Amino acid sequence: MASNNHLEVKVWDPLVRLFHWSLVLAFALAWISADEWETLHVWAGYFIAGLVGFRLVWGLIGTRHARFTDFVYRWSRVKAYLKNLLWGPVEHFKGHNPAGGLMVLVLLATLAVLVFSGMLTIGADGAGPLAGTLLASLVGSWMEDIHEFFANFMILLVVIHIAGVLFSSLVHKENLIRAMVTGKKQVKNEVKSEI
Numbered sequence: 227m228a229s230n231n232h233l234e235v236k237v238w239d240p241l242v243r244l245f246h247w248s249l250v251l252a253f254a255l256a257w258i259s260a261d262e263w264e265t266l267h268v269w270a271g272y273f274i275a276g277l278v279g280f281r282l283v284w285g286l287i288g289t290r291h292a293r294f295t296d297f298v299y300r301w302s303r304v305k306a307y308l309k310n311l312l313w314g315p316v317e318h319f320k321g322h323n324p325a326g327g328l329m330v331l332v333l334l335a336t337l338a339v340l341v342f343s344g345m346l347t348i349g350a351d352g353a354g355p356l357a358g359t360l361l362a363s364l365v366g367s368w369m370e371d372i373h374e375f376f377a378n379f380m381i382l383l384v385v386i387h388i389a390g391v392l393f394s395s396l397v398h399k400e401n402l403i404r405a406m407v408t409g410k411k412q413v414k415n416e417v418k419s420e421i
Contacts, residue, residue: 297327343373
């Protein structure tokens, strides 16, 4: 429901929202199961790989705000947005803002490296889809170190992502977490022209 000076608009489609929350669950499962439940860890990793693959495709052919063309900006635009967050005025975006768009790309790239390094790690042990490949035979125990590094880096990114969502929600006076559940954002009536 929209207030007098806010309009509620549909932004994120059901597939983007399902992807987002499925990724949250799958990554949490992979993180929790990393040392104790290898089978669950591996299957969570495969599921994450499928989710990343889906998101890359949906970023090309999906709905307007799911497409990369809607939220991938030049670095100069990202820097200007971040500077304005501190000093104002802050431009409002119906979909992802430039900083959020950059975070989506960094998260997807990190997840891709994470699942690939995981597949190489188990491939070196003779399991998974890369078992028996030349690439898997070339890696040693150092690949597991790379996999763990990117898992820890992913946790750092998640913390930054959550902080950014909370900060952006305060600055723009909108509930971005709710929007990722319902698919709808409240935007000021002045932004109607970009809708």
